[in-house]
Amino acid sequence: MATRGEQEVRAPRIPAQQGIAPERSGGTHAVENQPPPLAGFDALACDPALTDAVAREGAGDALAHLGTLGTLVASPEAREHARLADTHPPVLRTHDRYGHRIDEVEYHPSWHWLMGRSVGWGLHGRPWLAAPGDGAHVARAAGFYLMSQLEAGHCCPISMSYAAVPALRADPDLAAAYVPGLQTQVYEFGLTDPSRKAGLLAGMSMTEKQGGSDVRAGSTTAAPVADGTYRLTGHKWFTSAPMNDLFLTLAQAPGGLTCFVLPRVLPDGTRNAIHLQRLKDKLGNRSNASAEIEYTGATGWRLGDEGRGVATIIEMVSMTRLDCVLGSAAVVRAALSEAAHHVAHRRAFGSVVGETPLMQTVIADLALESEAATALGIRLAGAVDRGEHAFLRLALPASKYLVCKRAPAAVAEALECLGGNGYVEESGMPRLYREAPLNSIWEGSGNVTALDVLRAVTREPDSVEAVLAEIDLAGGSDEWFDRGVHELRMELRSREERRARRLAEMFALCLQGSLLLRFAPVEVSSAFVSSRFLPDGPWRTSGTLPAESHIEALTARVTPRR
Incomplete structure (x- = not known):
């Protein structure tokens, strides 16, 4: 839709990047083994x-x-x-x-x-x-x-x-x-x-x-x-x-x-x-x-x-927190697209990088991070549509805490998939990397958001019941997930300020697990739960998924294509 603000905006000249004959200068500058530009792909088909x-x-x-x-x-x-x-x-x-x-x-x-x-x-x-x-x-x-x-x-x-x-x-x-x-x-x-x-x-x-x-x-x-x-x-x-x-x-x-x-x-x-x-x-x-x-x-x-200034403006703060979750999910998805596209077209040591088992595991792990964040963000938007105020009171700050905290680590891992090319401004990855920490700070940094979770738990028991009811919809579908939910309920007994971050993380992680177990394909849900609900603590770095994970299916699911 054309608008007044658009009418005087001239589109920049988009340089042609495909089909250019290599410059002849002694044969030293032929461009080979570089991926084509990531443009013109179907953004919904790979998501x-x-x-x-x-x-x-x-x-x-x-x-x-x-x-x-x-x-x-x-x-x-x-x-x-x-x-x-x-x-x-x-x-x-x-x-x-x-x-x-x-x-x-x-x-x-x-x-x-x-x-x-x-x-x-x-x-x-x-x-x-x-x-x-x-x-x-x-x-x-x-x-x-x-x-x-x-x-x-x-x-x-x-x-x-x-x-x-x-x-x-x-x-x-x-x-x-x-x-x-x-x-x-x-x-x-x-x-x-x-x-x-x-x-x-x-x-x-x-x-x-x-x-x-x-x-x-x-x-x-x-x-x-x-x-x-x-x-x-x-x-x-x-x-x-x-x-x-x-x-x-x-x-x-x-x-x-x-x-x-x-x-x-x-x-x-x-x-x-x-x-x-x-x-x-x-x-x-x-x-x-x-x-x-x-x-x-x-x-x-x-x-x-x-x-009553804080009470008046708090609804605006809540809705911007929703966009913090969506914005962090988006920057993770954008970085994943760049990484998956790059490794699908790059060769090293005689193989396509994206077809090597270890790189597939990294991309698959990033895909899990992206899918969980996206599913949770859209679930929150659905709650806004349906007026689920008790659910949002707790789910919003908990989701903001975890999704926004995970974004910088995920983007850094995606940048590394491009190697040195990802560290160069022309790749676009540094822009995503600089963007990644913002939403964790905006509308309440980690401690502020975690304390808001603790405040909701302490003062608004209806919010706890609403979130636990959502989590429990996946109860009995996975042993490790059930163990994680049990640990969350045990954590709720403490309500100590020093453990507020742990409580916020556990709420959001259990919400993500519940959504994926109920609605995602088994290759997604099983890999997510087996890596995020480990009995000896949380996962460490990307690319450390269990051996039984469906790595190739996870990678193919999120790779951009035209």
Whole structure:
């Protein structure tokens, strides 16, 4: 779907990479034994974990639509836009040539191409228009997963816009002002009065330098004004996508920590008093601008009651945690595709690398990691569709903990499959490697997320019952899995803070095992359980699967093909 933001974006020139005659320079530069470019493959055909889960969770009718998106994601044009957006990071423009303060961020055209596609496919606020249980959130999760494989940076504003809708619904007036714009499939870049724009994007601005994850330590103040608005003053340490149209933020009002909505442009057309101090120089996610911002009497509208800021914004945090799981599953899948493709076309020591038993075992192990993460992520999206609030309260933080923690190790292993070629920027693997740790930090790093699991277990017993009921659906199907579930139940008796990480990991691992035992082919479920539920502790490194695992079937299942 063409959108306003796409119309002026020119596609980059995609260099021809196949059928090029080798340069004649003494015969020393003939290119041999290199895999063809990974482009033009069928992104859904090599990902049955995704297609099966989408159908199982109630969005089977969307698979044809998703197939079209998968074709786009795997195209040479899209992959080049992803490379360019990462290569040319955004630039902060605090002032115009005349000295006027403008606080704008300039992006490469490929960023706008990516944003136009994701918004055009309705991956932001669109699913909230649908009736509960019709599969809209599952279909959206699958689309987000596909676009995250292509380029993760632009998915940050997409995710925040998706997550802002349920939070804004806490106030009918604010919802009426902003939610319709967040649900259109039109990408319109630029700072303008939101009521005059065809499409909107939202963000959130919570952390401060002295508090980090401890948002209650924030010192930004909000002073009430007679017209019902507030004036916010303070410094926010990390605000991603600062060119979005509106932001949910936390500040100390007279009644305590409170949530506010701040538009970049006010209804009278003037810029709100939100100043961009600098952009962060980040490890990864480089296409996406993340800024330090200053509120100097910025105008905000209260969302929820004073003193209830965390409770108001927590639903937005929960939905972004869902996208953390999906984004980590996506980066693992993208790295797996690169590795499986490379070894399928590379020869060494007289054999195709991908046909050697040890390399097959490594790829198969990475495939298990990918399949388990994907199945779990789509199951969570299904729970959003069906309103399974008790299940999500515990399953979301536990899943975020494990899936996001596993992503860096899986991507590093996939990079190694390419050898030295994988360590070179041109391969694309370093971009995936830099991206891999992000989701484990965003919306609560490991300790914060594990403590949230412990909090749910202690205070909300309904959430424990819901998750255990899901896990128990696979009870009796595998002896080692049953032993793992028994150990989880024993761990639940402790509830000690120092063991919170272990508890979070066990919950998520048992959920993955249950899903695969019930729905995946036996070659997947048996290999996963026999390697992840070892009686002497967790698995160590990739490629250490038991001898009886169906290695060739696992590898063939996930290798990209045209």
